[in-house]
Amino acid sequence: MVDPTLINALQAKAMGTVDAEIGPRPSDLTVRLSHIDDLLVAAEVLIKQYTMALATLVATDETAMPDGDFKVRYVFEPTTANAPDWFVTLLVSVDAACPEVPSLTTMIPAANWHEREMCDLFGIVPVGHPDPRPLVVHDGWPKGVFPLRKAFDGSQRVPVEPAEEFPHMVTEGEGVFEIPVGPIHAGIIEPGHFRFTSVGETVLLLDARLFYTHRGLEKRMEGISPLDAFCIAERICGVCSVAHGLGYCEALEQIAGVDIPYRARLIRGIALELERLYNHIGDVGNVCAGAAFHYGTATGARLKERLQQMNERIAGNRFLRGIIIPGGVRLDLTSHLLEFISSTLLQTLTDFDSLMDRIEANPSVVERFDDTGILQNQTAMDLAVAGVAARASGVNRDARRDHPHGAFANADSPQLNVMTASAGDAMARVMVRAQEVRESIRLVDEFIRRLKPGPIKIAIADPLPGDRIGISAIESPRGEAVHWLRTDANGRVDRYHLRSPSYHNWPAVALAAETAIVPDFPLVNKSFELCYSCTDR
Amino acid sequence: MLRILINALRTGVVTTRYPDEPSLPPENFRGQPIFSTGKNLPPPEVCPVDALSQHSATGVRQLDLARCVFCGRCAEDQWVGAVTMGRDFELAARRRSDLRIEIMTDDTRIPELQPALNPEADMDQVSSEIRRVLGRSLHLRHLDAGSCNACDWELTALLNPVYDIRRLGIDFVASPRHADGVVITGPITRNLETAVRRTIEAIPDPRIVIAVGACATGGIFGEGYANLGGVDQVHPVDVYIPGCPPRPEAIIYGIMVALGRLDARQLSNQG
């Protein structure tokens, strides 16, 4: 149940009224602040007194609704292990004629990109933001055009206007070099621009510019049936297809008010761990590439390939697309397939252990991984870093335990062992991944043992109930992803927002890279292994 | 070091023999949807990404494989039996129009295809020129123009020990100036348009342009504030490879078609 002391603590600090109500989920709290300036003190209470972190920030355009305003929701979540599963939303109304909110970034560094994105896409200005450069829209985007406002027609191209060069963050001085890299990189990787400022090999500053792959996904989903939009949510990111598909479905199912069958939850749980497995194993191989250990790279690629071939046998798609659907799962796991999964995982475990032995026994690899790209624990907390990157810096958080979903939402769910390390370097991230590989294999085995015959999906009526909100947090291979979905009066998608794990982790990569040398950047970057596509959307 | 050698020897050869030997995807695989004639067929609204359409005057249904994401929805629930997801994955085509397949039903007559005007005829000549200059080997530059990275991971997989595309004389190079062609994934986002154009221009002529996956072939997004809606919006495309994402062997097939080492199959809706 919702903690009443929190409401009292907020009321004590606020100047205006504080209206608290339960929601979006029965365990959550939404707090309306009548005074927009109360945002700072209220956020401070949540962060300092309740050690919460910013989970996501969602703006909505309600100018055509009775309130005639914009709304901004700042969603917070607990950060301590074994805290209850709840979200606290601070909700403010923003005047459409003068859309401004006080910036939280100085107090909550994790709010930085959220506020810049809100400014680009909604034209809601975070007053006092320390770095108000555009984020999502790039050079040549016309001033005063905001794609996520309802009046904007997303199906039209927007003319490119003449633009000045983007103000990269750089420093100057004797012997200081500026190294521009990207957006197109030498290799099969996603696009982003990195501007290094260096003295010799030492990185002084790294300014990462992303959102090259911004596809306007959230706008694309607006106005269509949430059941149709699922297909797009599943395609936000290739290697997080299960996690994002699941997160979207859980939000949608809350809105629909349906309970997913036991067996479907287990199959979803198995799919989620299989996704983590092929990612983690492939990532360990790729980190080896950063240290020029080709045996490791080739072995990682071979094991990943074997898992993806298994995915294709299970789901008909090598990225496990098409297994999860709103209401449950599309494909059942026959006993034949279950045997195949078990034997493949057994073999994978043996081969992976042998790969880890070779990595740990190789001093030239260990030497490169140790002390490279250090992310301090405090920095990880301040930036609300997610997933392996956070756990390798001693942050004990995992959405599978903190916000149970999929198979973890079953009453008889197995205990999850959250793997952490303290060093915060590339080695720690590799080791946490390796432990999580073994843990995922154990979990799949546990889930399989719990399977019993039963239905695998439940029908969801279209249109869905109108004016409802669903929220979910999923531990994807890269960390916690927060999905926020609202239907309009007709049960269509009014607003969908995804905060991907990489969204919070990118600024951390830049800071970790500043502890390294330029040639180590690929290694640092691969040890974090972030997605561009789910960040840029 | 010794252990590494022993492990490598123990692993043995894992490389596939595709395309010399055919590849049959697993039973659950969702390839080209196959429509049975004479059955009650799913209406266009069933498809979440507008790959199904119906001509308003003639009532003729069409499946656009360039838009299809092979989700299987049109083969579910009441459409089981009327539509099945085939196991065919070799779907690459030289022309966009080859991917639009008319769905034949017993009660609709198919208008004859007009053989006359073919604006893409001279494009074929360009392709044979490319084949003459480049021979059987191909060095490709990869270009992510806003994909979800699934197609890109499949391109990476082509270099793994299982597909090892280098055995076919094909490799990925770092600089566009070293490339004979480019494989492009993603819908061409607005934020990448300039970079995409410049990269293509940096590749010496004649060059091969291959569009990989549903976004690149014009599906899912289409034109909008953030996207141009497909590779052919910036440059003529030599080969379209449908799929979401296409499996590695489907990409190998497409590259072979681009090189003229394999002929694109005639796609039809009959299984």
Ligand code: SF4
């Ligand atoms: S399989 Fe293809 S045609 Fe059928 S519903 Fe899915 S995307 Fe549409």
